[in-house]
Every structure is written in structure tokens, then in C-alpha cells.
Amino acid sequence: MDDEMLLIIQTALPNTIPVSLQLMLFVILSNYSTDITKSKPMEGYLSVISVILSLLATFGLLFHFGLYLNPVACTMPFLVLAIGVDDAFLMLGAWRATDPWLSVEKRMALTMSDAGVSITVTSMTDFGCFALGYFLCSTPAVRDFCIMTACGILMDYIYQITFYASIMVYGGRRESKGGLLSCCYGSKSKKKETPKNRVTEPFKFVIKKSNTFFTPFMHKWFRDKYAPFILRRDVRVVSWIIFFIYAILAIYGVTTLTVDISPRKYIRDDSPIQSFIYLADKYIWADNVMPVFYIMKPPDLRENKARSRLNKLIYRLEHTEYSIGRVSTNFWLWEYQQFLNDFPHINYTSSFYDRKYLASFFDQLDYKQYKDQIKLKIGVPNGEPCIAAFVFQTSYYGLDSWDKRQKELYKWRSILADYPEFEVFLAGLFSPFLIDQRTSIAPSSMQSIGSAISVMAIISVFFLPDKQSIFFMTWSLLSISMGVCGGLSLWGSDLDSVSMGCIVMAIGLAVDFSIHICYRYHRSQKQTAEEKVRDALSVVGWPVTQAGSSTLFAMVTLPLINAYLVRVFFQTVVLVNVIGLTHALLWLPQLISSLDPCERIPLRFRHPIKESPPIYITK
Secondary structure (H helix, E strand, O other): OHHHHHHHHHHHHHHHHHHHHHHHHHHHHHOOOOOOOOOOHHHHHHHHHHHHHHHHHHHHHHHHOOOOOOOOHHHHHHHHHHHHHHHHHHHHHHHHOOOOOOOHHHHHHHHHHHHHHHHHHHHHHHHHHHHHHHHHOOOHHHHHHHHHHHHHHHHHHHHHHHHHHHHHHHHHHOHHHOHHHHHHOOOOOOOOOOOOOEEEEOOEEEEOOOOOOOOOHHHHHHHHHHHHHHOOHHHHHHHHHHHHHHHHHHHHHHHOOOEOOOHHHHOEOOOOHHHHHHHHHHHHOOOOEOOEEEEOOOOOOOOHHHHHHHHHHHHHHOOOOOEOOHHHOEEHHHHHHHHHHOOOOOOHHHHOOOHHHHHHHHHOHHHHHHHHHEEEOOOOOOOOOOEEEEEEEOOEOOOOOHHHHHHHHHHHHHHHHOOHHHOEEEEOOOOHHHHHHHHHHHHHHHHHHHHHHHHHHHHHHHHOOOHHHHHHHHHHHHHHHHHHHHHHHHOOOOEOHHHHHHHHHHHHHHHHHHHHHHHHHHHOOOOOHHHHHHHHHHHHHHHHHHHHHHHHHHOOOHHHOOEHHHHHHHHHHHHHHHHHHHHHHHHHHHHHHHHOOOOOOOHHHHOOOOOOOOEEOOO
């Protein structure tokens, strides 16, 4: 089993290479422009390199402290790649939105004050989400996934604001020549001339409308075409009808999500062990199940009361719903009693523990099998209780599903709990740890999801000092999380340790879509809700679309890996990106514009400060 789980890691990790190449191709093409001052293909390419370097640093640090990859944690590189490239798109989008006539230092300051804060919010909330998952999750594999992802996100954030920010600075200094791509070929730079209508103000530069400042096409399309379209009354009505249908399907999916933990989910679909697990599930674990009951504190078997209580325990275990009965019980004591009955002169009180009779019993051919079922004490006087522990077995049948096995296991445990003086230990079972996870996975998942959303809402308070923005972000996060859980159920996945880790991951991805829109809306200097939506979508609409599309594009090769773990990861990424993009670009802007009151006009517009007249620069 361990070898098969290792094979999943060996199969999944090499796919980070084609995923990285796909991301590189996507970011290069999506950042290419015929205008060399707006074209950033090399900067996009290096954004993927930055994430890869952060992953290498993360793995080196974690491996140094003794952490190891498991099949659940092997999906971490794909997640960090997606988050890192998303951040790069936001930084490039914020750079393009700055005034090209400003100095590189000033443009970088404006970029970091806009995209940098947004990236900080998402990185800190993602880090808090996975760090909390590490402390709350009871499944070791999911805990390792959470701590590795938290460290990966933190390392990627450090690389984004240091290494990649410096790359953007170098690209900005060569922007007139085509950015960093100009290093690969000779290019004549565009002469940068200050326009005659240039205006300067203290600590700020302004260009009048008649200047040549170029707004990228997609940013202009989101502002002038898309935003007014989705804010139309008829479009809103249709949109919210679709949302209610989505909510109904999501709730239905959540209510039908079943807990199913089976060993077959932790190995490859085409593994030879799948056949063994199928046969074991159908025959070995279903019929003639013979658990071993260890009596760790035997009573004094010379006493009738003690033997009667022990026999009552065995009787109850023999009469459960799926028990075969007395005919299947294997217990040395009953055979030993029959052996002693062949000696009429024996007194149970004085001769039961006589070493002579015990040795004679276990030396006989018919009873040698019981010799390994008891443990004798050393140094006990002859005739005194000398049995330190012993075992017995009884068989069960009809346990052809994990639900029945769980029910029967808990029945055994409840019976054993009534006899604490024997300190009975149960072993020889069909993966009892999987059964224990079946009962803990649902409450643990609810606790992890609720805590993650709460932590993200609390962290966002420090970066979104606006009650409505926090409400909109939390609503969107809840809606996306519900859609992902319901979508996984409708797509055929179950609730297990794999899907639990993926759901926690989905919350981390979902917050990116919500916060980018809410933060930009909060920062907008427009005076009405509709204008704020147009302004927010013009700045982050296209970067968010690029980020979601790049993640989906990078997942194209994952279905080729025949493993349940990778399949659930793929389903989760697709669901969270499709649902997240729909919320960020449609439902969230519509909700914000509908609920945002008119009196929320910024104070600087209600009571404008009288400014000194602009100073015109002339040649």
C-alpha cells in the first residue's frame, strides 16, 4: 500500500513540468501586445519562474525539518503555481493602469500600493486558512498538506514582493524598448516625449484627456461594455434567477454528499492492488471476519463469578446482528475446562493454575494452537494466577459495506466498554482507522470550513476597513464554498480525507476572487455604485479573468493521471475557478451595486479640499 501511494506521488509530481510549461505559454501569450510599451511576455514568463523558485525554497525548508510528501500533499505545487501566477497578473495589471509618464520608482510604488495590498490580503488569508487547517484537521495527511501549502503560499508571497517586483522594475526601465524581451533582440526604443498638455501637482502627475495615455483594450472593454451590460435591470433579473438555480443545486449536492473512505481511493485506478481490494471488499472483509479480542487484565479464573462475567462478554459478542455465533468462537479457556474435567479429583480452586496441568494441556496436539493465545507471568508461585493476558476470537459475516463494518465495529466497542475491568483491546480488523475517520471527517470538515471562513473574515477586517466590503466578501466565500462542496457531490466525489483537503484548498482559492473585487471597489474614488463597479472591473476584471483562465489551462493534463486523489483535485480546481469567476465578474458586482447606499460617497468628494491651481510645464 505504501508503495502504491508512493507511485501516485511519482506520477503526479512530474506533471508539474507540463503544467509549468502550459502556464508559461499562457502568460506569454496573454501578456503579448503589438504595442511594445504594453507587451510583457518575458515578465509573464518570469512570474512562473518566480513561483517555481519559491516552491524549491519551500520544499528545501520543509524537508530539512523532516516533513515528507504524501499523496494528498503532492497537489500542493499545482495550487501554489495557480496562486502565484494570479498574483503576477494582478501586479502586471496594476502596472499597466499607472501613468506611463511617471518615473519607474513612482509607478512601482503605485503598483505595490494597489496590487501589493490586494496580494497581501489574499496571501495572509490563504496562509491563515491553511495554518488553521493544520491545527483543526485530525487526518495526518491533510494536516501535512495544510502546513506545506501554508509555507508555500508564504514563500511565494515573499518572492512576489521582492524577486518578482524587482523583475518588474527592470522591465519598467526598458519599457520603451519592449520590456525585458528587448534583452533577447535589438530594438529601437520609442522616444519618450513629454506632452505639451502635461500637468503636475505636488506629489502627483496628471495628464489631461487629450494626451496619448493608452488604456488596454480588455480593461476598456470591461469598463465600457461589460460593466454597463451586467448592471442593466433585465440582465440582473436573469442573473439572479440563474443564481437561485445554482444555490438550489449546490444545497442539493451538499445534502447528498456522503462519507465514503476506502483504501481503493489511495491507490491508482489501474493498479493491480485494485483487484485485490475489490475481492477483499467483497469476500475477505465481508464474510468470515474474525477480530482478535485481547484481554489485557485477566480476572482470577478460579472464581465462578469472574468466569461468568467473561462468558457473558463473549456471549454478547456472539449475538450481534452479523455474528456467526458460538460455533465460530475460538477460546482456549473452554477447552482447558474440558481438559480438566477429565480429572475428577481436580479442585478448581487449588489446581486451576497448576503449571503441571497447563503444560500438559498445551503440549497435547489438539491444543497446541492455544499456546500462542496466552502470555504467562514469570516468577509467580505455582497454583497462583499466572496468566498475564490472553486472546479469543469469534467470527462475523455479511459485512459487505463500510457502513455495516462501521456499525458493527461501534457495536463491539460499546460492548467492550461495559467490561472495563478486563481492559479488552480489539485488533485484527479491516482498517479500523478508516472507520474512525468516517465519523470524524464530517464534523472535522464543518469545523475546518467554518473556522477558515471566520479567520479570513477577521483578517480581511485589517485590510478592508469597510463593513459592507467584508460582508460581500464573506457572502461570496460562503456561496463559492457551498457550490464547490455541492459540485463535488454531483460530480461523483465523496467526503473523505482527499476531498476534505481539496475543500480547504478551495476556500483559499475562492477568497482571491472575492477580495480583489471588494478591495478595488472599496478603493475606487468614484461617487456612485455603478461607477465604482465600472472602475473596479476595469482594473481587476481582466487580471482576474486571466488568473482563472490560466489555472484552468494548467489543469488540462491532470485528468491523464489515473488516481482518485488527482481527479478530485482537478474537479475542485475547475469548480472553484468557474464558480469563483462567475461570482467575481457577475453576481458580486451586481450585489454590491444593488446594496451599496448612495450616501457612501467618500468624504473627500462631499467636502473637497481646495487645491492650488495646477502648474503647466512648457518647453
